[in-house]
Amino acid sequence: xxxEGRAKMLRIHFGExxxxxGQPLYRAxxxxxxxxxxxxxxxxxxxxxxxxxxxIRRPHHLSFSHDAPVMVSVIDAEEKIQKLIPCLDEMVAEGxxxxxxxxxxxxxxxxxxxx
Amino acid sequence: MLQAGxxxxxxxxxxxxxxxxxxxxxAAILDFLFYRGIAGVTVVRGIAGFxxxxxxxxxxxxxxxxxxxxxxEFIESPEKTAEVxxxxxxxxxxxxxxxxxxxxxxxxxxxxxxxxxxxxxxxKREGKAKLMRIFIxxxxxxxxxxxxxxxxxxxxxxxxxxxxxxxxxxxYGANRRIHREGALxxxxxxxxxxxxxxxxxxxxxxxxxxxQMVQQGLVVLSDVDVIKYTHDSxxxxxxxxxxx
Numbered sequence: 001x002x003x004e005g006r007a008k009m010l011r012i013h014f015g016e017x018x019x020x021x022g023q024p025l026y027r028a029x030x031x032x033x034x035x036x037x038x039x040x041x042x043x044x045x046x047x048x049x050x051x052x053x054x055x056i057r058r059p060h061h062l063s064f065s066h067d068a069p070v071m072v073s074v075i076d077a078e079e080k081i082q083k084l085i086p087c088l089d090e091m092v093a094e095g096x097x098x099x100x101x102x103x104x105x106x107x108x109x110x111x112x113x114x115x
Numbered sequence: 116m117l118q119a120g121x122x123x124x125x126x127x128x129x130x131x132x133x134x135x136x137x138x139x140x141x142a143a144i145l146d147f148l149f150y151r152g153i154a155g156v157t158v159v160r161g162i163a164g165f166x167x168x169x170x171x172x173x174x175x176x177x178x179x180x181x182x183x184x185x186x187x188e189f190i191e192s193p194e195k196t197a198e199v200x201x202x203x204x205x206x207x208x209x210x211x212x213x214x215x216x217x218x219x220x221x222x223x224x225x226x227x228x229x230x231x232x233x234x235x236x237x238x239k240r241e242g243k244a245k246l247m248r249i250f251i252x253x254x255x256x257x258x259x260x261x262x263x264x265x266x267x268x269x270x271x272x273x274x275x276x277x278x279x280x281x282x283x284x285x286x287y288g289a290n291r292r293i294h295r296e297g298a299l300x301x302x303x304x305x306x307x308x309x310x311x312x313x314x315x316x317x318x319x320x321x322x323x324x325x326x327q328m329v330q331q332g333l334v335v336l337s338d339v340d341v342i343k344y345t346h347d348s349x350x351x352x353x354x355x356x357x358x359x
Contacts, residue, residue, distance in 0.1 A: 003333075007335070009337065026284075027285060030286065033287075034287060039333070040287055041286055042306045043283050044283050044284065044308070045283075045284050073308075075250075075333060075335055100337055101338070102335040103336040104333070104334070104335050105325075105336055106332070108329070108330065108331050108332065109288070109332075110331050
């Protein structure tokens with residue numbers, strides 16, 4: 001896969017507890033990105049935040065309940081990103097999706113270097 | 116690349132136990148010189164010696180074994196030497212720095228391709244700038260140390276304004292392999308992102324170093340407006356006070 005020059009970065013913000021068809025939404029989004037053959041996707045967990053619902057999301061200490069804010073960042077050519085948007089429309093019931101311009105400096109991998 | 120002809124030989128004498136920002140001083144100086152593209156550096160540990168404080172440090176008496184003398188030595192062009200000396204002055208603390216004129220009869224040669232040298236450009240920290248994001252794996256290594264750590268050191272040695280490392284919880288990249296946290300958080304193959312805000316020139320000057328260090332991953336640039344970039348020198352003291 002090649003990726004160079006002008007590209008788009010899509011970021012999706014939502015909660016770690018959000019679900020899609022019985023699995024965590026962030027996992028479902030990463031799988032969708034892979035199914036659409038996007039160049040890559042990374043999920044980050046925030047430590048605190050609030051969003052459209054103005055409900056403060058904060059991971060609870062000493063418990064297994066989370067609902068921390070989560071962000072998925074996806075970088076690819078604009079056409080590929082546009083293909084992902086209709087799927088996200090359906091999957092993300094509550095959250096924020098933003099697109100920005102990026103310039104790709106390097107996108108490399110070593111074939112078979114990692115098992 | 117060193118040429119035959121006049122050059123400077125710099126020797127820095129410090130104690131083995133001296134610290135610099137929480138790591139051993141001689142290692143910090145070695146890292147600094149390495150990332151600044153100095154042609155070559157040798158660190159020699161003495162077996163006995165004394166310095167300005169006239170404490171004798173020797174291996175012969177067990178209780179005085181600590182803080183043995185360490186000498187860091189390198190040979191470089193006068194220009195390059197002048198470029199790194201101010202920082203070395205700051206780092207060396209109570210140590211001694213000596214510079215002498217020397218003559219290179221035969222420069223050493225590299226077997227493979229060597230890292231291109233990076234020139235320092237003036238910092239511009241307000242207004243238009245670029246945000247660089249580097250996506251790598253937490254497991255990626257560079258010379259046996261975690262790549263993200265080596266990158267932060269390299270960025271610092273090249274005087275870039277700042278860097279932050281973020282740890283992801285799930286992701287995949289160029290190699291199509293899913294990176295995720297394992298059960299009980301014991302897996303360490305999570306995605307990692309570094310973000311650096313700097314002027315475009317300084318970032319581009321860093322690309323050759325980056326190119327050599329990042330063997331797999333993604334590097335992107337985007338436009339940002341810097342609103343504030345300040346540093347409070349009293350912060351360290353305040354933090355100390357806040358501690359119980």
